[in-house]
Amino acid sequence: MHLEVFAHADSNWTDKIDRFGGNLFHTPQWADSRRSAASRALFFQLYDARRDCLGIALGIEMWSPLPVIGRYSKQLEFETYPAVQDDREELVHAMMKQIISHARGRGFRRVVFNSYLTRTFLKHPGDMGLKTKPRIEFIIDLTRSDSQLFSGFSAHHKRKIKKARKHDLVFCGSQDPQAMRQFRQLQKRSRDRRLERGENMAVREDGYYEELGKRYFAADLGTVFMLTCDGRPVSAAFVAHYGPQALYMYGGSNDLGFEMDAPILLFSHIFSCCRERGRRIFNLGGVPEEARQPEAQSHGLFRFKEGFGGAQRICLNAVADNLNPGRDKLLNLFKRLLRPKVVFDAG
Incomplete structure (x- = not known):
């Protein structure tokens, strides 16, 4: 399997969203809503040896608008997991792993995989060096x-x-x-x-x-x-x-x-x-998993969403951090050099 990356969606992208059960955060329309002077969309596709597409993902590349610093501050963020053939976890895992490898090779500092609207639960995120934070989504069957x-x-x-x-x-x-x-x-x-x-x-x-x-x-x-x-x-x-x-x-x-x-x-x-x-589905959004606890600050939001009686789905937000330590050191150096000096008048 190999990964291909494009700056624009191909003519069959919408068909692939439907085929793989993708969601809002896989759409070119959503990508357009995220474009800015310091961000752009990247469209990822996973292929097998026969050139059959096995999955898609849509990430947002972001960087600092400051001169010099921008090229050293790139990060890649996904609002949802890849959409893959038959929701196979091994394909999600394989695609994420190749995305992280791509990001490391292109000088990104980190990759963030949020889990909004995803149907996949990662069983072995540590195999990819991912740090995870569990959250609960509330699903209403319309x-x-x-x-x-x-x-x-x-x-x-x-x-x-x-x-x-x-x-x-x-x-x-x-x-x-x-x-x-x-x-x-x-x-x-x-x-x-x-x-x-x-x-x-x-x-x-x-x-x-x-x-x-x-x-x-x-x-x-x-x-x-x-x-x-x-x-x-x-x-x-x-x-x-x-x-x-x-x-x-x-x-x-x-x-x-x-x-x-x-x-x-x-x-x-x-x-x-x-x-x-x-x-057919209404997603009430999520809360951190610790919101179940009465002493948690977001427990009130948990009770509000729980009260509608929908299904509760555990999801994992995941981060691959420190992909290019050398660039991080340069970025911190530039920040120190460009930080305005404060001069106190003792007179």
């Missing part, structure tokens, strides 16, 4: 009816939905930039509440979400779903979708939506809407 899904919700979630339905909440979905801005305001308020409780919540700058919405909406890869009260948004979620799958990416609620228990009701509506649009 082939089940609304009543069947509701019957699987926790007693807590059922109670919250009944309470939320007493309010005059209106559900809608939009691919409009204004909806993304409204979602962003709700997300900020959710962040602030978590900070007030002493929790951490990493949130990017406004420009990131503006650009994300613009690119995802243009490619029909994402939708903002929202509940409003008297015409004002109170709870919203940004959901990505491709083929039969949908993926919850970000969410937020203002204080009124939180008091109304709008978030749980919102997702029950989202499940219905995604089913109507032909999705």
